[in-house]
Amino acid sequence: MLEHGGNLDAAARHYGRPRSDWLDLSTGINPRPYPAAAPAAHAWHRLPEPSHALEQAACAYYDAPRLLAVAGTQAAIQALPQLRLQQQRRPAQVVVAAPIYAEHAHCWRRAGHAVREVAYADLDQAVRETSCEVLVLCNPNNPTGAMVAPEDLLRWAALLAGRGGWLVVDEAFGDTVNGYSVCAHSHQPGLIVLRSVGKFFGLAGLRLGFVGAAAPLLDALADWLGPWSISGPAQQIGSAALLDRPWQAATRQTLLTEGARLHALLAQHGIRASGTALFQWWPEAQAPAFHEAMARAGIWVRLFTRGAGGIRLGLPPDEAGWVRLQEALNRWSQRG
Structure with missing residues (x-):
């Protein structure tokens, strides 16, 4: 079975950090999902x-x-x-x-x-x-x-x-x-x-x-x-x-804004990324080291090892997540 993003249990076991203490950016999934109502009883029966x-x-x-x-x-x-x-x-x-x-x-x-x-x-x-x-x-x-x-x-x-x-x-x-x-x-x-x-x-x-x-x-x-x-x-x-057209329209605009924010944040650290509103990707020359540095900070990102190697980041779910990512990127940029 191939390895995919979202494998947070494996990360928690490997690094000895509980799931609740991770910022999971390893998928391109909208971090604020559709507010689904409970299904009717007959859906289960x-x-x-x-x-x-x-x-x-x-x-x-x-x-x-x-x-x-x-x-x-x-x-x-x-x-x-x-x-x-x-x-x-x-x-x-x-x-x-x-x-x-x-x-x-x-x-x-x-x-x-x-x-x-x-x-x-x-x-x-x-x-x-x-x-x-x-x-x-x-x-x-x-x-x-x-x-x-x-x-x-x-x-x-x-x-x-x-x-x-x-x-x-x-x-x-x-x-x-x-x-x-x-x-x-x-x-x-x-x-x-x-x-x-x-x-x-x-x-x-x-x-x-x-x-x-x-x-x-x-x-x-x-x-x-x-x-x-x-x-x-x-x-x-x-x-x-x-x-739900109103939710779709509001969510689409929010994701486009946050996707542009993630792209700009990476650019501030010299990372030339590409992607969609839901994720950014770049061919990172030190991909395993970047992945490890983020993991040590409790941030789970997607590592690509084929070819030249690359990194993919999804969107943080809240402002605290954005701050945490900013701080981790600062440490990565200042490593020496």
């Missing part, structure tokens, strides 16, 4: 049949013609390589943008597909090669925040569909970015779009996400995942969050 109300709320929020609810986008990330293998009866030639959320390449490789990791700047050339059957990317990218224009994505999807291929676009961090989603086009052959309720809404523990794709592929994916995949409480809480 009844088998969770598919919710039309949840699908309607999701389609309206994401501007999609049809969506399949899944138990977090991770469920789809794991299932799609298996489904592709089942449908084609042979491994595919898969291009995965790099760097990227590591589960994408991992799951395609684990299913037996031939995976090649390609830098974002070289994706257009990679798609033009007829050997490319599946292209997987995040938009915005996790962890760098890199973006691909929708017109390029749709052009790539058409190219791949013409040879029976797929374009998988993970838009898990797309809620604070206007004009880049291709969810509205997800009914087109070959295009698969993933959306997450965990990041922007801060409801990662709900395990709720959505897949947009052509109807035959969604039907096949639903059959692969099986019945009752979304719990009753997740259906009710997810529907409420997706319909």
Whole structure:
């Protein structure tokens, strides 16, 4: 199993510091989640049949013609390589943008597909090669925040569909970015779009996400995942969050402001970072040392060890967290 952010129990055990004494910046999850009401009693008692109300709320929020609810986008990330293998009866030639959320390449490789990791700047050339059957990317990218224009994505999807291929676009961090989603086009052959309720809404523990794709592929994916995949409480809480336009608008503005604040704070310490409203990332030359220094200060950050190495920081939850991060960065900058 790959290592991910949010592994605070492991940090607490390793450093001998209780969970309550940590500032966890290791994920890109909104630190102030949607204020979910308690679900109705029948959500716990009844088998969770598919919710039309949840699908309607999701389609309206994401501007999609049809969506399949899944138990977090991770469920789809794991299932799609298996489904592709089942449908084609042979491994595919898969291009995965790099760097990227590591589960994408991992799951395609684990299913037996031939995976090649390609830098974002070289994706257009990679798609033009007829050997490319599946292209997987995040938009915005996790962890760098890199973006691909929708017109390029749709052009790539058409190219791949013409040879029976797929374009998988993970838009898990797309809620604070206007004009880049291709969810509205997800009914087109070959295009698969993933959306997450965990990041922007801060409801990662709900395990709720959505897949947009052509109807035959969604039907096949639903059959692969099986019945009752979304719990009753997740259906009710997810529907409420997706319909709450005032909370969404206020939260989007807050996150954009705080994302700019984090970017500026890092710049004050000579760190040239990139990212989204929910996180900042940079290729840190002393990444393990930075990670260790923050951990000694009780701040848990995401360490990337592949390639040149890098660091990703999420948003502090309150002013005390901002002060704590500022002080730790001061000590890092003044080390000698």
